Amino acid sequence: MSTEEKSLNFIEQIIEEDLKNGLSKNKLRFRFPPEPNGYLHIGHASAICLNFGLGIDYQAPVNLRFDDTNPAKEEQEYVDAIKRDIEWLGYQWANECYASDYFQQLYDWAVEFVKKGKAYVDSQSSEEMAKQKGTPTQAGTNSPYRNRSVEENLDLLKRMKNGEFPNGTHILRAKIDMAHTNMLMRDPIMYRILHSHHHRTGDQWCIYPMYDWAHGESDYLEQISHSFCTLEFLPHRELYDWFLDQVYDSTKVRPKQREFARRNLSHTVVSKRKLLQLVEEKHVSGWDDPRMSTISGMRRRGYPPMAIRNFAKTIGIAKRTNLIDVSLLEFCVREELNKTTHRVMAVLNPVKLIITNYPEGKEEWLEAENNPEEEVMTYRKVPFAKELYIEREDFQEEANKKFFRLTLGTEVRLKNAYIIKGESVVKDADGNITEIHCTYDTDSRSGSGTEASQRKVKGTIHWVSIQHAIPAEVRIYDRLFSHESPDGNKEIDFKEFINPNSLEVITGYVEPSLQSAKNLDQFQFQRLGYFCVDKDSSAEKLVFNKTVGLRDTWAKVEAKD
Numbered sequence: 143m144s145t146e147e148k149s150l151n152f153i154e155q156i157i158e159e160d161l162k163n164g165l166s167k168n169k170l171r172f173r174f175p176p177e178p179n180g181y182l183h184i185g186h187a188s189a190i191c192l193n194f195g196l197g198i199d200y201q202a203p204v205n206l207r208f209d210d211t212n213p214a215k216e217e218q219e220y221v222d223a224i225k226r227d228i229e230w231l232g233y234q235w236a237n238e239c240y241a242s243d244y245f246q247q248l249y250d251w252a253v254e255f256v257k258k259g260k261a262y263v264d265s266q267s268s269e270e271m272a273k274q275k276g277t278p279t280q281a282g283t284n285s286p287y288r289n290r291s292v293e294e295n296l297d298l299l300k301r302m303k304n305g306e307f308p309n310g311t312h313i314l315r316a317k318i319d320m321a322h323t324n325m326l327m328r329d330p331i332m333y334r335i336l337h338s339h340h341h342r343t344g345d346q347w348c349i350y351p352m353y354d355w356a357h358g359e360s361d362y363l364e365q366i367s368h369s370f371c372t373l374e375f376l377p378h379r380e381l382y383d384w385f386l387d388q389v390y391d392s393t394k395v396r397p398k399q400r401e402f403a404r405r406n407l408s409h410t411v412v413s414k415r416k417l418l419q420l421v422e423e424k425h426v427s428g429w430d431d432p433r434m435s436t437i438s439g440m441r442r443r444g445y446p447p448m449a450i451r452n453f454a455k456t457i458g459i460a461k462r463t464n465l466i467d468v469s470l471l472e473f474c475v476r477e478e479l480n481k482t483t484h485r486v487m488a489v490l491n492p493v494k495l496i497i498t499n500y501p502e503g504k505e506e507w508l509e510a511e512n513n514p515e516e517e518v519m520t521y522r523k524v525p526f527a528k529e530l531y532i533e534r535e536d537f538q539e540e541a542n543k544k545f546f547r548l549t550l551g552t553e554v555r556l557k558n559a560y561i562i563k564g565e566s567v568v569k570d571a572d573g574n575i576t577e578i579h580c581t582y583d584t585d586s587r588s589g590s591g592t593e594a595s596q597r598k599v600k601g602t603i604h605w606v607s608i609q610h611a612i613p614a615e616v617r618i619y620d621r622l623f624s625h626e627s628p629d630g631n632k633e634i635d636f637k638e639f640i641n642p643n644s645l646e647v648i649t650g651y652v653e654p655s656l657q658s659a660k661n662l663d664q665f666q667f668q669r670l671g672y673f674c675v676d677k678d679s680s681a682e683k684l685v686f687n688k689t690v691g692l693r694d695t696w697a698k699v700e701a702k703d
Contacts, residue, residue: 151459153192153370156400157200165367169395170202173366174228174235175357177209178220178341180414181429181436182227184407184450184471191454192370192402194233203236205364210242211356213340221341223429227437231447237364241356242342244363248351249303251359251389252314252332256295260388261332262288263298264315274320275328281321282328288317302335305348309335316355318384326381330354358382359389361397369399373463376401403463408626410435410468411636416629425640426622432676432687433622433644443619444664444674444689449478465627472690479664479672479689484512487524487557487604488667488686490616490650492531494608497562499581500528505607509589510558513666522655525610526559531651533669536603537578539567546601548578554601557668561586561599604668611651614684617676618646656684664689 150158161167172193176182182190197204206228210216228235255261264271264287276282290298302312314333322328332355337348361369369382382399390396411417412435420426420434429436432443440450453474457466487510507523536547536554548554550564560582568577585594625639656665664674671691679685 152461153196153400153402153459154199156398157196157368160367160398165395167200167202169365170200170367171205171236171365171395172196172202172368172370173205173207173239173361173364175207175209175360176224177212177215178217178224179212179215180220180418181223181438183412183414183417183435183437184410184440185404185412185435186227187231187437187450188405188454188457189370189372190228190231190233191451192459194228194231194235195455196368197236202367204233205237205239205366206235207239207360207364208241209353209357209360210240210340210342211350211353212336213338213350214336216341218341223438227441230441231437231450239360239364240342241351241360242340244356244360245343245347245351247363248356248359249349252351252355253296253299255316255332255388256299256314257292258388259292259317261295261314261316262290263295263302263312264288264329265298265312268310275325276320278323278325282325284320285315285329288329299333302333302349303347305337307335309337311335314349316385324377324380326354326377327384330381354378354381355385358385358397358399361399362386362389362394365395366397367395369397371399371401372404373401373461375399403460405457405460406463406465406627406629407435407471408465408468409621409623409628411623411628413629416636419637423637425637432617432619441662442677443687444479444662444672445475446478446482446664449475452478467626468621469694472694475690476672476692479666481515482513483664483666483672484522485510485514485666485668486653486656487606488614488616488650488652488656488670488673489531489533489604489606489611490618490648490667490670491534492651493534493537493575494577495530495532495537495562495605496577496579497528497530497582498565498579499584502528504528505609508558508587524558524653524655525607527607527609529608530556530605531608531611532578532603532605534575537564537575539575547603548580548601553583553599554603555586555588555599556582557602557604558588559605560584560588561594561597604670606651606653608651610654612654612657612684614650614652614656614686615678616648616650616673616686616688618648618688620644620646650686652684652686659684666692 174193194204264285274283313331315329318327320328331352333349336350379399430438430442453471506526509521510524512520541549548564553563555561562580562582566579567575585592622644623639624641628636628639659675661677672689673686676685676687
């Protein structure tokens with residue numbers, strides 16, 4: 143990686159400085175270490191892009207390591223989902239690792255800690271421990287079990303491992319300093335008893351290492367050179383280093399923990415606990431609900447992986463936490479989809495349009511561009527007939543001069559087809575328009591080369607032929623939370639901000655080229671927005687999710703409010 147090619151963020155500066163100070167480039171190794179207790183979300187996506195991006199830039203391996211030290215909350219389903227999400231984002235890990243791979247080594251090291259007087263078994267209750275922990279300004283007090291003999295500690299630890307004690311009766315603590323200014327250094331817990339089935343090791347273990355004990359040592363065993371995590375782990379760095387000091391061999395790479403700020407996204411929550419709450423309480427249909435901030439939810443909604451990568455690159459890496467407007471993510475999605483999606487026609491709020499002078503029974507198959515952004519233009523055929531659907535909002539019986547769509551007595555062009563002129567309407571008993579009657583200029587067909595086809599009119603509207611149209615369920619999504627920071631007010635339950643109008647399900651009509659569309663196929667419904675095929679879709683019933691509009695309409699709504 144050339145430092146002259148781009149300005150470096152502070153993470154890259156740390157790596158470059160280490161390389162200058164003697165770290166061999168072939169010793170660089172990074173990792174992404176999720177806990178398999180839920181689905182990954184947009185915050186994880188930034189961390190994934192950071193670590194795997196560094197691997198690409200420095201041509202260094204990146205491990206995927208599952209922090210599976212809490213079997214009560216972890217499941218194979220989450221492991222599979224995490225792997226699927228990372229692969230979908232376009233990254234590949236060097237090694238698939240698990241903290242559970244190292245359970246025996248971690249235990250063996252713990253035994254050595256006890257033998258060296260650096261760890262002891264504590265038999266206090268959690269309430270008693272909390273009392274003797276102290277406060278940030280007041281030193282803690284030593285456990286009454288702190289000076290147990292090595293022999294007694296070894297015996298108790300072995301019996302803990304063998305499953306002789308119930309949950310909560312004993313823990314193993316590192317012996318550091320109960321008066322330390324960093325409360326995490328006040329004899330932290332290394333092991334707790336947990337009789338719970340593990341998704342990989344089964345019932346082999348009934349004591350499990352705590353995160354702070356397992357994480358740094360796992361980095362060391364994998365010879366990770368740089369362990370990047372979010373800012374809440376900054377106070378943990380001292381403990382990370384202390385644990386490494388006890389096992390470090392100077393002939394090996396010593397991992398370095400460094401922290402970066404979370405980039406919170408507006409109108410979302412990214413806490414796994416809160417996301418799980420939304421799922422379990424049925425506020426959403428599941429982890430992959432398209433309104434969720436999970437990667438699987440964004441995939442189902444139709445967000446392209448490159449858009450998420452571009453978003454992560456755009457917001458960058460910082461040392462201070464801040465709130466990123468979700469409209470920036472939507473901009474990245476829109477920009478990517480504009481380059482890659484075929485344009486098709488769909489009508490979501492239909493009204494019948496009858497071309498009175500078009501021959502009965504006649505049908506034409508007109509040529510339409512798939513995507514004007516393509517380097518080599520491709521085309522498809524679209525059927526045209528006497529009766530069409532157009533959007534109800536594209537017609538007004540009477541309109542002012544700024545309305546450039548269809549009105550009585552004015553002309554518009556039907557996209558890829560003819561110029562039509564509004565003539566009359568048919569209404570029901572309540573005065574609602576049920577049919578619009580118009581005439582067409584027979585010589586004005588787009589691309590025909592006639593003088594009439596070159597004639598300019600003020601508006602162009604889209605349409606679908608009624609006899610060829612395919613009905614489809616269309617799910618229109620809005621932001622799941624109406625407040626930009628639903629976590630911002632700690633006195634109010636975040637669920638109070640759930641937007642009751644975040645999902646609208648309608649029946650629309652699409653052109654017949656979409657009959658064979660498959661799950662996750664993406665399209666631009668011309669003049670309406672970007673849509674993708676949902677997994678609920680079938681040959682008998684097409685289902686589309688709205689991914690994002692053609693422009694940021696939310697900003698206009700907020701401006702009005």
